[in-house]
Amino acid sequence: MKxxxxxxxxxxxxxxxxxLKLLEEYQINVDNLKLFASDKSxxxxxKLFGKYYYVETLYEGCFKGLDFVLFSTGxxxxxxxxxxxxxxxxxxxxxxxxxxMKRNCALIVPxxxxxxxxxxxxxxxxPNCSTIQCVLIVKTLDDLFQVKRINxxxxxxxxxxxQKGIIELKRCLNHKNHCFYPYDISKTVIPEIDEFLINGYTKEEMKMVEETRKILHKKNLKISATCVRVPIESCHGVVVRCELVNEYSDQVFRNKLETLENIIVLDDPVNHIYPTSVIAKGNDNIYVGRIRKDLSCKNGVLLFVTSDNIRKGAASNAVQILKGIINNIN
Ligand SMILES: NC(=O)c1ccc[n+]([C@@H]2O[C@H](COP(=O)([O-])OP(=O)(O)OC[C@H]3O[C@@H](n4cnc5c(N)ncnc54)[C@H](OP(=O)(O)O)[C@@H]3O)[C@@H](O)[C@H]2O)c1
Known part of the structure; x- marks a missing residue:
């Protein structure tokens, strides 16, 4: 294979x-690798694939001959x-x-x-890290019961x-003044991620709304979101509330989740079994638990999803897209 x-x-x-770690882990057949970062680096x-590679800065013509370039800057x-x-x-x-959200660009969860x-x-x-880990669960619910509304x-x-967020948490835990988030993140959760928009939502919240619609090809789906920063180093948790068109069956939903690769149901609350960041860190699974009927509407379900934001929320999803395209080409 090429x-x-x-x-x-x-x-x-x-x-x-x-x-970089995942290119090795997913056994991507790499002939030539070029690494780029800022002047600082x-x-x-x-070291990768048993060889040393040197980090370069970007320059005109630096992408010549490259089949795929993965960007993780900004x-x-x-x-x-x-x-x-x-x-x-x-x-x-x-x-x-x-x-x-560009019409001519695909937004993909493979x-x-x-x-x-x-x-x-x-x-x-x-997609955005929080969107990726939720949309797979929402898609499953939609296929089974047709989702009407998401929160x-x-x-x-x-x-x-x-990196700046991790440095800030460490600085605050060491009793130094906060300088990246608007409050001392070691002492409070912060209901502000990215800029506020005129509709009262933040950009991060609107990303979850718009990206969910685009990935599911459902541009009129009713969605709202509240995004909160919490004082832990890695993994995001999300409460997902879905109102459904058809009657919810817990058994049908759980049976379906059990068949899906990389989705793990952890739901034995009496024994303190549910998704936690500790379990999700360092792997590509999406953990689902606290699954229960939503008492606030006729046909709804509430659940909690956790995943590693750096892996499935970013790097793994990107490398899985790469692998998917390579498989299609061959
Ligand atoms: N963290 C997450 O959970 C997450 C999830 C989904 C998507 N994303 C997105 O992924 C991107 C990267 O996030 P991150 O968390 O990896 O950030 P990060 O840890 O701050 O890394 C930023 C990277 O960009 C490089 N960079 C900065 N300025 C550059 C320049 N002028 N030319 C070339 N490279 C430059 C940095 O190089 P130096 O080391 O040399 O400064 C570093 O390698 C962002 O767009 C972010 O929104 C992040």
């Missing part, structure tokens, strides 16, 4: 470093540099929010809509803000 030329932009960041040496860098990859003939898989990339341009967007409430770890 080996591929791959670039990783943001290779020294939380998501980028995990992408220029010349850093990273929207500003993706906006400028991703189109240059396409000009050179390669695919982009982008972790930022830059292209997610278990749901991998083939969307076939009818769009060569820039593929990776998300997130409990998002500081690593969702990248």
């Amino acid at each position: 080996g591929y030329s791959i670039g990783v932009v943001g290779a020294t960041g939380l998501v980028g470093r995990t992408i 220029k010349g850093k040496r990273i 929207a500003k860098i993706s906006k400028i540099w991703a189109p240059k990859v396409v000009k050179e003939g390669g695919y982009v898989i982008d972790n930022s929010s830059c292209f997610r 278990e749901i809509n991998l083939n969307d990339y076939k009818t769009k341009c060569k820039i593929i967007a990776n 998300y409430t997130t409990y998002q770890s500081v690593s969702g803000s990248g």
